[in-house]
Amino acid sequence: MFFVVNKYLLRRRFVGVTLxxxxxMRTPDLKKDExxxxxxxxHIRQQAEMLVIPxxxxxxxxxxxxxxxxxDNYVAYLNISFEREAYARECEINYLRERPFWSFIAYL
Incomplete structure (x- = not known):
């Protein structure tokens, strides 16, 4: 995992994206935001287990x-299964230690 700080790569509403x-991320202070x-x-785990392109x-x-x-663009984004899982579990800092393979399926 590598961090890139560049506000020009992101759309106005977004502070970060995983590729x-x-x-x-938009600003360097986000590196400290757990x-x-x-x-x-x-998202990195989701991308890796699906072999990125798929x-x-x-x-x-x-x-x-x-x-x-x-x-609605934003509501559509929030309801993508990958985003639903990430938003639902983002405060559980140890979530990835216990996360089963392809857990996003439960959020379809």
């Missing part, structure tokens, strides 16, 4: 499905 093996880092580490394909297809379902 395996990188966590891109909840933010844990959220992004959950993760992004699934993510895009599910986003489009949720966009049709909810008709």
């Amino acid at each position: 395996w093996p990188f966590i891109v 909840v933010f880092i844990n959220h992004e580490k959950i 993760f992004f394909i699934w993510y895009a297809i599910e986003y489009l499905y949720r966009l049709v379902q909810y008709r």
